[in-house]
Amino acid sequence: MVDILNHNKTISDIIFQLRKEKNLTYAELEELTGVGKPVLQKLEKGSTKRPEFKTVKAITSAFPEAYQELIECYITIENRTEVLYEVLQDVLSSEKKPALASKVALRLLENPSNETEDSLQRLYYFTQEVSDSSLRLELYNVIVKYSRKHGVMNYIAKGLLQKYLIERADFKRIDQSFQQGLEIVHYTDFLTNDENVIYHYRMALHAYATKNYRECIEFAENGLVLERMQSELKARVHLSMINSHLVLKNYNKVEELLDVFEKYEYDFVYEAAKITRGITKARKGEYDTAIPQLENLLEKCSQQYRLHIVDELLEIYLKMDNLDACSKLLEKENEIMSTCPDSPNACRAKGKYHRHKGHYQLTIGVIDEGVKSFASSLQYLNKINAFEEKDACMREFFYCLTKNSIILNKEFMDIIYIMAYNVNE
Known part of the structure; x- marks a missing residue:
């Protein structure tokens, strides 16, 4: 295999290497790429210092294995902002390689022909239109890192917020993403009022889903003050605050807040208020x-x-x-x-349901089914890494065994062990 040693590769190096590896004449290379023979010869000889992107793209289409190398070389010699955005769009739509997209994005931000904040602003709005969430996350990471390095506080704040809004959707990392969301508290002065409302509302709901009930109340209260208009999201945040007070056994506060909550004019409000009042009586x-x-x-x-x-x-x-x-x-x-559906709250509720079901089954002597129900409870709780609920499930399981004088065989204990500790069979 031909290789270029002892110096950084150029586009001419890569074309030379491709042609020699595949034993191609210029005429054959022209036929494969659609790029004229004279253009290819000039590129290989290095006499064309800055080829057009359409030429490079044509070569990558014929040799997709060289795509990353060619793009990395090309962006080192290209300074035109519009062309670099064309390259970034091509990387995102054709290859979807996050690491390569990051390099192109960083090249855009480092382009000396543009002011730092203007470059950040354009890349930020461009990123908002990217449909793939993993690629969008990669670009926001570039924005945040570059903004930190250059002390551009508003794009540190905006980038962190957008990263959080993507990462919070991963139920397996629900606790970690909540902790990451807390960092944004230090940057809220650099967010717009609308961004602050979204941040506080989403963090309130996230805090409730992760059982951080006092934080839920604090985020909800701060968000509700910021938004003057009514919205369904506002009503749902209000309800999460009520439910947090319910868990904390602040029953008088629950009933006080329900009086306000019932004034929202959304379909779910009447029903949710009635149910919450019933549950409050039960608690x-x-x-x-x-x-x-x-x-x-x-x-x-x-x-x-x-x-x-x-x-x-x-x-x-x-x-x-x-x-x-x-x-x-x-x-x-x-x-x-x-x-x-399997949202975090639904997974927690399903885990609770199967735990209760298992308790009932073990109590009436249906041992096989009872063990399976406790295993199902643990399975749902594993989806959201609900360690506290898993501990409660295990405590109730052993309580039921003891209370009902049940001795399980190794097969059943292995089932529970596998689910409790989330290990492979």
């Missing part, structure tokens, strides 16, 4: 009021709320040792689970 131990209220809501509520109501009722029934009521509720499983 306060007012079962005589809570049970009929929740049972009535279960028959009438939308599909999205049914699982949460079932979880609450199962918990009450198990505390009251009402196994008949548990049995009747579990008969509705297919109906309840059929349209429940």
